[in-house]
Structures are given as structure tokens and as C-alpha cells.
Amino acid sequence: MSTMLKITDLHATVAGKEILKGLNLELEAGEIHAIMGPNGAGKSTLGNILAGREGYEVTQGEVMFNGKNLLELEPEERACEGVFLAFQYPVEIPGVNNTYFLRAALNAQRKYRGEEELDSVGFLRLVREKLEILHIGDGLLHRAVNEGFSGGEKKRNEIFQMAVLEPTLAILDETDSGLDIDALKTVAEGVNRLRSKDRGMIVVTHYQRLLDYIVPDKVHVLADGKLVATGGADLALKLEEQGYAWLEDGGIATLDTDSPATTANP
């Protein structure tokens, strides 16, 4: 395995306020890392910075992605290099057909990589294949991008887009938020089917329950702009039991998941 993503000492501000304060992370191809943490810790900021959203300013540090300096690329170039962000709140684009949108995206990426663009027949074949893998119906295809979608449909649409675009690195930003347990299972199953040895994933979540269905290789705890703890999948369970409150009392640099946490007052 090789290092796909290496984040070194990342500092970033939003509207003049420092949100990330020296974050370090290494992700190998084929791994799934979960990033957990209390609200306001900077979880979504990380995803937005990796995707290149405007308004997030990197003041220090470096992000290397497959040997390229990610921070120097435009957002659409990052997407074409294989960075995919599954949005916490996917936006509606009224009047733009979902299939048309996705084909435009795929072909923009193929063009960037010097591959031939897919015609509508070829694209539809690919789409059917992916729908089958994800066990979702083709109802989403005929509607406008996210327009009038339920929360569950929006998240499923994100996973569907991910399946079609086949990114190298997928960042799932609070994909579980606003989902009932059935929708959560569907989405998680989809993600699991897209696990592959060539693909890295970062799953950002506030709650442990998503990790019952998407079992991560590593769990990181993000608090106050830094990763303050790293462990295996069982770290998530500990956090579920004990909450994040213990972090606020100075916290612990690395938490041994076998030892009991200091306080337990959520």
C-alpha cells in the first residue's frame, strides 16, 4: 500500500477565524478513515478545504495527494484528479436533469484525463450498471438535480454520483445526518460496495452509528482544529459511550482505546 493523501501541519481560517490548527493525517489507498468530533471542531472545514471551496483559507501546511500539491489545484481540477466530496447538504439545481448533470461531470473528468467522452448510449449503460450495484431504482435519473428530493434521496444521489465518477479519494461529509435508520443502511451499503483497494475514503461523522455499517480502518478524533486521538474502530464505540466532554478538559494526546476515558459526562 502507498500513501495516497498526506496532510501536514494544516492550518486554515474561515472569515478570519482559525478553524484548523495544525492537522496531520495520512491515508493509504484502500483505507477508510473516520473523523469524529464535537460540533465546531472543524470536521466539515477539512472536507471543504480538500475540495477547494472558496472562503476557506489555508494559512500554513501542505496537502499532498498522489504526489501532487492539492492546494495548488482549482476545485474542478481536484475533482478531475479524483477527489470527491459527498455533501452534507447537497444543493438543488432546478431544471437541470440529474442524468445530464452527471454525464457532463463524468465527461469533463474523462476529458481532463485524456479519455474519450461517453455518448448518451454508453453513459446510460454505465448508469444502469451502477444502479444495479447500489440496488437503487432509476427514479432519480429523470428528476432535476436534488430538486424536491427527500433527505434520504439526496444522500443516495451523492453515493450514486460517487459510484459513477469512481473517485480515488471520497470524503463523506456527515452523510448520516438527517437520515432515518433505513436510509442510513441503504447509504452505508452503497458505500461498502464502493470500497476498493485503490480507493481511499474519509468518513466525517458526529455519531458512531454510521460506523456500525461502514467499518473504518482507523478512527480519528478532531477537536479544536487538531486530531487529538487516533485508534481502531472500537474508539468510535468509546466515544459513543463517553461523549466528547473529556476532550474539553485538556484532553489526551493519544487515547489508548483499551484504557478507560477520563470523564463520562456528555
Added chain:
Amino acid sequence: MSGETSTIDKMVEQKYQHGFVTDIESETLPPGLSPDVIRAISARKNEPEWLLEWRLKAYEHWLEMEQPDWAHLNIDPIDFQAISYFSAPKSDKDRPQSLDEVDPKLLETYDKLGVPLHERARLAGVAVDAVFDSVSVGTTFKAELRKAGVIFCSFSEAVQDHPELVQKYLGSVVPQRDNFFAALNCAVFTDGSFVFIPKGVRCPMELSTYFRINAAETGQFERTLIVAEEGSHVSYLEGCTAPMRDENQLHAAVVELVALEDADIKYSTVQNWYPGDENGVGGIYNFVTKRGDCRGARSRVSWTQVETGSSITWKYPSCILRGDDSVGEFYSVALTNNCQQADTGTKMIHIGRNTRSKIISKGISAGRGQNAYRGLVRVTPRAENARNYTQCDSMLIGKNCGAHTFPYIEVRNPSAKVEHEATTSRIGEDQLFYCLQRGISEEDAVSMIVDGFCKQVFKELPMEFAVEAKALLEVSLEGAVG
């Protein structure tokens, strides 16, 4: 392709072979407006006495009127005495002799719009010989229309060949003293289209100005009259997506539609007159009065417009719903970029019982563009069960543009149902980022979002027109972002 190109090149390069060039030249009138000028125009067109009288009367009304200033437009004063009200078509020797002499920027735009080669020459004002292709196409269609009993000709021809029809309907929808610009048009109109669909006839094809070559230079004071008799149907397309060059800065057109019982008129416009440069220099002032009269029961008038050109647009295609159960529709996309200003909308006047109207307006502002929707829905006392639905959406691209909405609703019958929905949105940074994050370039993302925004209107356009309109918006929005 290369074979075709060389043929057309040759045609374009041909010298004009006919010898009356100088004669036409001498007929351009000096600037200024007076009864003599109107007499000269009328004489030049060999018009009957009644039409001259009609023009002169309109002129007298016009003298008493003032240029309206209620629109949300900032217009430099217009000196109406500095304008020449009749200029004969430019002689061929003054025109570019081939596309090589045409502004390369214009050609580039044609390229982006996919304008056919033989059309480019006509649009760019290249000497007429290059247009032979279209002329022959036009002739074929004319024969087919004649068979169906449809009259489709220039307004001037109609005055000569069908004076009784012209006299019966001219000014019956837009009276001479309707407004300042309509009065001006009545006095000095040059040419336009005339359409007559006889009782029970469904016009066998879309009627397009594209096929009416002789209207090439009638842009300034255009006059169009469409009459659909009982139970007839017609769909009329006006304009062209390719940018039209015109030396005349002031345009004041009048369009009148008459729909008798059970008749159906669909009128689609794509307006792309020169919008001026990035600083607002040049550009057409476009003051248009368009009105459809649903005179008969169950008649229908449907307006669809895509307005992307002109530096000033002042235009309110309207429907008078006089017949019981008649229907009026207005679908509009108006785009202003750079320094363009538009004040446009519609009027739906409900007079008959069970009349219905629908208004879908999409305004897009970019650059320093200003875009106003102005609409009136009036339900008169005897219009039982009138229905109106209005949806009025504005989109802003960038931070220096403006969108304004002025809806007027007057209801004088308690059984009326009038709905109005309005939204204003800035082209979402969220939407834009969503597209970018999927790998779509910023420019493609903007045109995709705008296209989606306009979909409800585009789907009302005839198929080929809709495709062109989409391309046109993309070109018009170039440089609006970033």
C-alpha cells in the same frame, strides 16, 4: 464542407450584377420628422390615400405625447429630429463584399452559435447575392402556403395586394395613440410582416421571418399584423439568435395579433439586436408594443420571448382576453449583461368570462445589467371566474447587477383567482461549487444553471429555436463570471 465553402465564397465575392444601385441611394431622406417626411415615405411605398391619412393622424397624436419615463430605465435623451426616418437599403457596393471584410469578432460569434454559412453572409450584411440559397427555400415554402390559403408576405406587399384586410385590422389592437412609441411607429413604420390564416386552416408550417428575405432591413420601425380567423392555428417565429447588425439605434416596433373564435396564435421571439460594448457604448434602443386580441370565444394567444440583445429593452407583449373562455400566455427569458437594461413583462386584461392567463417570467442579470419585470393583471367587473397564475423569477450573477419586480394586480370581480409567485436568487455559490466539485468548469456550470432556470420557457419554443436559444444564452453570458 470545403466544397460548399468555396461555392459560397465565390457567390459572396461576385460583383453585384444589376445596375440600379445609384437610384436607390438617392432615396434616403434627410434627418427629421415632419408631415413631408411621412408623405415621402408613403409615396415611396406607393400607399393608398387612406394609409397616408392614417399615418399623418398618428403623427399629430405623437406630437401631443411625451416619451414615457415610468420604466426602470436610464436612457440618454433621444433627439427625434436627428434621426432619418427612411433610409433605403444600403447599396451593395457599400456593404462588405465578402465575409473576409466582416468584423472577425462577429464571425467568431456565428461560429459559436453554429449559424449556417449561407446565413452568416446575410446577417453580417454582405452583398445580397450570397443569399440565393435562402431565397429559393423561401419560394418553395411560399407555394405550399398559398395552397393552404395562408397569406404570408411583407407588410408593404399586403398594402398593395390585400388593402381591405390591412385596412380592416390595422390599428384595431394597438390604436394610434396607445403610447408614444406606438404612435411614432404608426407615423413612420417602414415594413414588417403580414399574416392571414383563413377560417379553419391550420398553418402547415412554422412561419419564420427567416424565410422572408425582403424584410432584411426593416428592423427600425417594424410593423407586423397577424390575423387568425375562426378555428385557425398559426405559430410565428420572429428574429434570429445570431447577432444582428443595424445602423439605426432607435427601434420602435408594433405587433398586432387578432385571434377570432377558437383561433390559436403562438408568437415566439428571439431578440438579439446589438447590445452595445462592455461599457454600454452603442447598442439598440428597443421600444416595442406587442399586443394580442383574443377577440373570439375560446381563442388563445401565446407569447414566448427570449430577449438577450439591445442596450435598452422596453417591451410588454400583452393579451386582451375579450372572448369568453379565451386564454393568454406569456413566457419570457430576459437577460441583461454588461450595461444592458431591460424593463419588460406583460399585461393580461381579463374581460370575457372564464378567461385564463399564465405568466412565466425569468429575468437574468449579470455584469452591471439591470432587469425589471413589470406586469399587469387586470380583471374587469364582468370577467366572471377569471384565473391568472404568475411566476416571476430573477437570477443575479455577480454583485453589480440588479433585478426588480413591479407586479400590478387589479381585480374588480370577486370570483377571480389570481396567484403570484416571485423569487430572486443569486446564482448560488453553493450551486456553482457543487458543479465544480464534480469536475464541471465554471463557465459550463453557469450556463447549465441558467439553462435549468429558463427551462420552463425554453420548452415553449419550437424545437430548433430552443436549441439555438440555449446556445445564445451561453454566448451572451460569456465573461459574466470570474
